Amino acid sequence: MLTLPFEEPHVMCEPRFGANYPREGLPESLEEQRKHDADSSNSDMREAEDDISDREEDERDGDQDDNGLPKKRGPRKKRSGKPETDRSKVRRHEANSRERSRMHGLNDALESLRKVVPCYSKTQKLSKIETLRLAKNYIWALSETLSAGKRPDLLAFVQTLCKGLSQPTTNLVAGCLQLNARNFLTDHNGEVMFSGKSPYDAMYSYPGSDVNTPPGHSGSTLDSSAKPFRHYSYSGAYEPYYENPSPEGGSPHFDGQLSPPMNFNGIFSLKHEEPPDYSKGSHYGMRYCSAPGRTALAHNSMYRVSPEGRFPYDLHVRSQSFQAQGEVNGSFHN
DNA sequence: TAGGCCATCTGGTCCT
DNA sequence: AGGACCAGATGGCCTA
Numbered sequence: 001m002l003t004l005p006f007e008e009p010h011v012m013c014e015p016r017f018g019a020n021y022p023r024e025g026l027p028e029s030l031e032e033q034r035k036h037d038a039d040s041s042n043s044d045m046r047e048a049e050d051d052i053s054d055r056e057e058d059e060r061d062g063d064q065d066d067n068g069l070p071k072k073r074g075p076r077k078k079r080s081g082k083p084e085t086d087r088s089k090v091r092r093h094e095a096n097s098r099e100r101s102r103m104h105g106l107n108d109a110l111e112s113l114r115k116v117v118p119c120y121s122k123t124q125k126l127s128k129i130e131t132l133r134l135a136k137n138y139i140w141a142l143s144e145t146l147s148a149g150k151r152p153d154l155l156a157f158v159q160t161l162c163k164g165l166s167q168p169t170t171n172l173v174a175g176c177l178q179l180n181a182r183n184f185l186t187d188h189n190g191e192v193m194f195s196g197k198s199p200y201d202a203m204y205s206y207p208g209s210d211v212n213t214p215p216g217h218s219g220s221t222l223d224s225s226a227k228p229f230r231h232y233s234y235s236g237a238y239e240p241y242y243e244n245p246s247p248e249g250g251s252p253h254f255d256g257q258l259s260p261p262m263n264f265n266g267i268f269s270l271k272h273e274e275p276p277d278y279s280k281g282s283h284y285g286m287r288y289c290s291a292p293g294r295t296a297l298a299h300n301s302m303y304r305v306s307p308e309g310r311f312p313y314d315l316h317v318r319s320q321s322f323q324a325q326g327e328v329n330g331s332f333h334n
Numbered sequence: 335t336a337g338g339c340c341a342t343c344t345g346g347t348c349c350t
Numbered sequence: 351a352g353g354a355c356c357a358g359a360t361g362g363c364c365t366a
Contacts, residue, residue, distance in 0.1 A: 091352085096343060098353075103341075127339060 118161065119176040130169045137161045 141160040145152040162170045
């Protein structure tokens with residue numbers, strides 16, 4: 001389960017940032033190199049940094065550690081005998097450019113990861129480390145849910161999600177969850193409990209709503225007024241969102257949450273927006289769930305496995321949204 | 335102002 | 351030899 005490798009062709013195979021840097025036909029001199037850099041973006045900053053770097057290197061030439069030995073790493077130029085030639089400077093600049101490009105690719109991949117874990121927001125980005133932690137927890141939580149073969153417990157799910165996260169990130173996730181106070185009571189021990197209903201019902205049901213009725217058709221709507229983030233994953237209101245296959249272009253005017261692929265109540269919309277990576281082929285979940293022998297998924301469907309099937313959940317065509325699902329998904333937008 | 339986060343530079347190491 | 355990868359060092363920016 002969840003072992004198939006992800007593919008990130010748009011991220012890893014597209015040297016978006018490094019393309020501007022000269023790889024061939026290098027300038028004869030460093031001055032030409034810098035002149036070339038000046039034509040590309042951020043050139044001023046880099047040039048300034050180069051100057052600073054050169055200056056600092058000169059100042060740090062005598063740096064030694066506690067044992068009087070030169071430090072092994074760091075932006076300290078080792079002038080071992082022969083002076084640095086223009087050629088070596090150019091090569092160093094090349095290496096710097098490649099390193100920048102590499103790091104940009106890494107950051108792109110990280111950004112794509114941010115978009116598929118809960119609580120994605122363009123305005124309040126998770127840090128790198130928190131993104132990785134949350135992603136790990138998310139995978140773990142989903143795996144646990146699948147293994148359990150029953151409807152996931154929201155609190156357990158959230159607890160798993162928040163394991164090891166910093167307090168701010170935990171707060172963010174909690175905020176994204178919008179754990180509606182009316183659905184919770186706190187007992188005398190400070191433990192969270194639900195008011196009258198089962199935890200599931202408390203979180204997933206709407207008064208007077210049919211759980212099988214898509215939000216867009218039920219008349220009841222999620223209260224999205226309080227939070228600027230976009231609800232995701234199921235609502236009919238998001239159908240236009242689905243129509244755009246690109247997560248980048250899918251919400252050009254929305255500066256909020258885009259895609260936490262999170263559904264609890266047996267509906268695993270592991271991906272709500274179809275990224276370029278997957279739009280051509282299989283879906284996240286399809287990769288994970290379409291085991292050999294399993295009923296073929298209908299075109300344009302998220303998942304649909306009958307109760308008679310091996311998969312323990314009712315999986316639904318993406319457009320067949322559940323009100324309860326919306327409740328949960330909505331809770332991931334703060 | 336301290337601390338967190340980040341981008342960048344840099345030298346070392348490994349691999350082709 | 352050269353590129354990829356890694357990690358230390360550094361400074362800038364932002365926030366509590």
